[in-house]
Amino acid sequence: MNTVDDQLKNEVLLAVEMERFRQNSMWGRQRHSYGDWLKILIEEVGEVAQAMQKDQGWGKDSDASNLYTELIHVAAVAVAIAEQVKEGNE
Numbered sequence: 001m002n003t004v005d006d007q008l009k010n011e012v013l014l015a016v017e018m019e020r021f022r023q024n025s026m027w028g029r030q031r032h033s034y035g036d037w038l039k040i041l042i043e044e045v046g047e048v049a050q051a052m053q054k055d056q057g058w059g060k061d062s063d064a065s066n067l068y069t070e071l072i073h074v075a076a077v078a079v080a081i082a083e084q085v086k087e088g089n090e
Contacts, residue, residue, distance in 0.1 A: 012072070019076035030080060037081045044074045 023030070032040070051067040 012075075015072045016075045016079060019072050020079055023076060023080065031084055034081075037077075037084075041074065041077050041081065044070065044077050048074055 048067065048070045051070045
């Protein structure tokens with residue numbers, strides 16, 4: 001990888017980490033059943049889909065207008081799930 005790729009990756013990973021901090025400050029340490037985690041993750045993926053469709057002129061109006069932000073939310077939720085899985089494996 002070149003420096004630009006590394007910088008982009010690092011910026012995105014930092015944004016995911018900051019989102020995890022934000023989530024923890026809003027809701028505390030979350031632990032859910034996998035079924036509930038799946039509902040949360042799918043809701044976030046739905047917001048990604050809405051943001052992707054917004055520029056296509058179809059789909060419902062939504063507050064999911066920033067594709068980058070919505071992708072960071074998906075990644076952060078996936079990290080939260082992975083944290084719980086890892087915690088359970090140790």
